Amino acid sequence: MPQLSAGVLLYRRTDAGVEVLLVHPGGPFWRNKQVGWWQIPKGLVEAGEDSVAAARRENEEELGIRIEGALQPLGRIKQAGGKLVEAFAAEQDIDVGAIASNLFEMEWPPRSGKTQQFPEIDEACWYALPTASKMMLASQRPLLDRLVQLLGNGCEAPFKASGGD
Numbered sequence: 001m002p003q004l005s006a007g008v009l010l011y012r013r014t015d016a017g018v019e020v021l022l023v024h025p026g027g028p029f030w031r032n033k034q035v036g037w038w039q040i041p042k043g044l045v046e047a048g049e050d051s052v053a054a055a056r057r058e059n060e061e062e063l064g065i066r067i068e069g070a071l072q073p074l075g076r077i078k079q080a081g082g083k084l085v086e087a088f089a090a091e092q093d094i095d096v097g098a099i100a101s102n103l104f105e106m107e108w109p110p111r112s113g114k115t116q117q118f119p120e121i122d123e124a125c126w127y128a129l130p131t132a133s134k135m136m137l138a139s140q141r142p143l144l145d146r147l148v149q150l151l152g153n154g155c156e157a158p159f160k161a162s163g164g165d
Helices: 051-063 129-135 142-154
Strands: 004-014 017-025 042-044 072-078 084-091 103-107 115-119 121-128
Touching (some): 004 051, 004 142, 017 129, 051 084, 051 121, 121 129, 129 142
Parallel strands (some): 004 084
Antiparallel strands (some): 004 017, 072 084, 103 115
16 A cells, blocks of 8 residues: 655735745755755654644644644645655745754765765745746646635636646
8 A cells, every 4th residue: 555645735825826835855865956846745644643633743843833723635646656645735824934844864975874964844935826836746736726726716717737837
């Protein structure tokens, strides 16, 4: 059975329209990858944990910020590597300058025997929906369409992320 992760697509409403918060993974593998590599904060659902609790926990671990209010379900997607992601939406404006990600350790450089620490998330950014569609992992783009459907008239239309721009 594929691994299950849970995450939150945070959004805010501005005078220019709806923006979503995407994060860039930390560590040396992602250093020079930008367009098409940003994603929602997410992580594995632990044994006995429900997806809502996991999504909240992962958001707090990766961003250092607690989500306020209810989470609205966006359903599941399957990422290119086969991992399932159960996603939720929440409206909350946060200061990306206040992001404080947890750290992970890995051997770097490879086969060096040296262990280094890296932030799980090295950057977070608010993106307007058309830009988010370009920056986001292709397998997560359907979440943008689902957010637009969820928000209805409160979101710019027409917008179609999953077809690519």
